[in-house]
Amino acid sequence: MASLQTRITYLKSLPAVRERSQKVFEKAKANQLHHFEVNFPKLDNAVDLVISLIRRDYADLSSIPPHSRWRHFDVGGHSRVQRLIDSWESSGKLEITRRILDLFVVSVLLDAGAGNAWSYREKETGQIYKRSEGLAIASLDMFNAGLFSSDKSQPHRVDARKLVDITVDDVAKAFQVNETTNPLDGLEGRANLLSRLGKSLDNHPEFFKSDDKSAPRPGNLVDYLLAHPTTKSSSIVQIDTLWSVIIDGLSDVWPPTRTSLGGVSLGDVWPCDVLKSSSKDSQGDDDANEHLVPFHKLSQWLTHSLMEPMTKILDIKFEGIKNLTGLPEYRNGGLFVDTGLLTLKEPDRARGISYFKQNYRESNDDTEIVPLFEASDPVIVEWRAMTVILLDKVAEKIREILAENLTLAQVLEAGTWKAGREIAQKLRPKTKGPPIAIKSDGTVF
16 A cells, blocks of 8 residues: 555645546446435536526637636726736836735635625725625735735735734724624634644745745745746746645645644545445555545635736746646535536435524524535535536536637636526525535635
């Protein structure tokens, strides 16, 4: 059997996400899933919906942007990121890139599910935003106010020294949280995550150190990438190099309760009961941990999001992006439930409904009740694994019909994520939430 370190390295890798999810998909094809029924012909329903949205919104398919945090900052028709870039013109492209990466790292890590009740009123426009867009604008306001910088003369940066001191009260105030009228799911988890991010920056100076004596900052990763020996012609970066920064350099941000091997936290990796084997290794563990399925959703979301500013500002190109997968979160996954491709089995549905009612006793008769589960629940793990592969299947069919050169990131942005949101709005107009809810701890969705 492979050594412990080899198994850890594999489970933290990008190829493992698709390979392990494919094992779950094979179980689905054999009608052996534990928690979902699969109606494979209804894959066409999802494909048709996604294509209809792409054709509605993009006459020119080449204009489809990648799925990235950048889109959320520009909600409401305001080019907020570009305005920042323009205002920093005198600082030079490299420093501008560092600042944008600083912003994107903290914003993506704060982008776990906010819940149905929370909203944010933007200070500049007075407009109200919810969910991912609300979290993005809130984090942008924090960034502009210098709340992530320990240097008052340089507010537009994020550094380790300031992050480690951020408290739950700081985050609550910045996100306009009121436990009664404006509650935010996973509030404490978000604050703890920022503090752990600061420690992670300190613990990995090889990726994040500054040339001067200032505190390590996320944006310095661009210097590491450009200087890396695998970087070609000074601007062609291997995706595995960026991935190593994110998966290893930011490994300390994940809660200690996550799945671990040999005392090493694996992050967004979970046991999947449909893959559990009766065979045991000499230590009594499941053989080679074949039952563990990695997703690394926030890490992949961060990877997608960091590539775009580096490409736009510094003209960096990335090789190996095909190893990235679709994001197994509730919008993409919700699309497959709401189109009838995946149906939660009745015992799990009843269990999830019961858990929803236990957690939301104050709900009134008009509340749209959906099954609710913890992120670690076997239902959610199976759902996410199926989502990874079904996104690949949708992308393959869309390329056959529309254009062979559409990237998975474009399919996510123009189609699946948007389709998941729009069908949720039609089917559950009050909450606009997903068909299956995940109890957020502020670190997964």
